[in-house]
Amino acid sequence: METLSAQQNLSRLRWQCRRGMLELDLFLSGFLNNTYSQLDHRQQQIFEDILGLPDQTLLEYLLGQNQPDDKDIAHVIQQIRNSAGPHA
């Protein structure tokens, strides 16, 4: 498949943020809309890796029930957590 334009890539990610749980939809879509564009290229790549995780694993990370071993992933997870919350 040809390389995607920035717009197409964003649409692709938008679909990857469609998950099986409302909580994840809120965490991930909110982050994609509000924060993703401010990440550097490497962090954007990590966000994509995070989207590849199973829903349950992702939920446990995002609710702070479990910590990812990888420091970089943990950092982006924390950013997603910060972007959600009672006032989001």
Added chain:
Amino acid sequence: MKIPKRKFDVLVIGAGGGGLRGSLQLAQAEASVAVVSKVFPTRSHTVAAQGGMNAALANVLPDNWHWHMYDTVKGSDYLGDQDAIEYMCRAASKIVIEMEHFGVPFSRLENGKIYQRPFGGQSQNFGGDQAARTCAAADRTGHAILHSLYQQNIRAKTHFFDEFFAIDLIKDDEGFILGAVVLEIETGEPMLIEAKTTLLATGGAGQLFRTNTNAHINTGDGLAMALRAGVPLQDMEFFQFHPTGIAGKGMLISEAARGEGGYLVNKDGERFMERYAPHAKDLASRDVVSRSISIEVLEGRGCGPSGDYVHLKLDHLKREVLDKKLPAICESIRTFLGVEPATDLIPVYPTAHYTMGGIPTNRHGQVVVPVSTGEEPIPGLYAVGECACVSVHGANRLGGNSLLDIVVFGRAAGNDIVNFLQENRYHRPMSEESVESALGRLARWDQKGKGEPVDTIRRELQAVMEKYCGVFRNEDILSEGLGKVLEIEQRMSQVRLQDHSRIFNTARIEAMELENLIDIAVATVTSALARKESRGAHSRTDYPDRDDQNWLKHTLYYKDTRRLDYKPVKLKPITVESFPPKERVY
């Protein structure tokens, strides 16, 4: 237009627990099976089910399937079909063991047996003491079921089309369903999947309502596809509002929270469920608890600055207990509300949760329509899971009965399709006309120009449904609501997309999802307006009582003329005596 074509024995639309249990049965019987899913299979909504799955294993308290059947019939407010309910409850224990063999790690008691927790509407001995019937794999039961079934399907060589969106069913002049036109989301190109049988397992339509517990993917696509193929939808007026969604946000606080000892209080700190359901209290059936909360709020006993919610109290339980028994729920409360369940009260309000109505089927999963002599299957079409109405949940579903429903009837449908395939060995000639019509639905979104955005209309639709078709309804509110929904339907023809690209054009998918939601909204409000009684989740303030004389029957809504029809409830079980309608007290 010529489009690529693939041929299979069976097309399964939907990769949640229902679809995957069906496809597994078929793949193991050596049928060629295609499963299409608009999201990666293990991101299906089944993954969200945390509470568990019912089966009368009697591991914690005495139990048997007949009591489970009684509770389900009573919970359904006698609208459930008793043959299907008997079938499901009888099968439950075997099904749990089978799921365990497939790899679901059910939580254990100290004696090694499967742990079971009490859930709402469960009783011993036909309405006696609380039962404990819900089997859980910690609070990840749905996840475990979905992943196990997915792995089993991979092993059985089921063919997956991941991130393909089904647009419409294909039907020939004789009424046979021949497969579906689907859209590959990545390329934006349509494809025809021809199949001797099609199984719809597309899940519910929680996105009909503004505040709901569902994932965004739950737009009821299969229900709308069925409507457009001329199939009626059954009992759409019955939509379950879960008593404890986080107020204003929707996230579900599972019944497990009350099962573990949590209870509801009003602004005076009163445990008000003692008034409404002296016996079962906070674990009364969901419709009963939801109505009680709404009444507390309407009568001025709500909490918070606007008095528009009640509190769930967990702070009398120890933090260790909460973190052990309800870890995800507690974290969710901490994250999204910023409150500590071990010390603070939690604002909750009834929240749209589950689609009891759906595509009418019999207990073999065959989609059936009424004919003068009774019912007749639509050849080549099956439906299971939340999109189907078999109907085991009737007017109100019991917690833990849906995961059971999807695997029991997914399996049953798989078995019946194997028989169907033996009698229908060849693909029928394709109906080009029907394919063209499905493609027309897609082409419509190529229209250019100015128009309203999809987002605005969806938000309006959801707000209208919440306001005019919520927990309490009456003639005036519903009539006004119907007018509003029809007006939205009109406006839909003026909606235009700004993005006409093909690759990952998710705006186009969202537009088609919205069309589906609108069809379902019309079905829901029309059916609710017509039913002049209160039963289960359908609560009419102008007709507050259940009326078995006139309304002990299933609603059927047809899209073509917005016509309603009715069919009798199957009160006769398969082997046991019928449970005749009684007053429902908890």
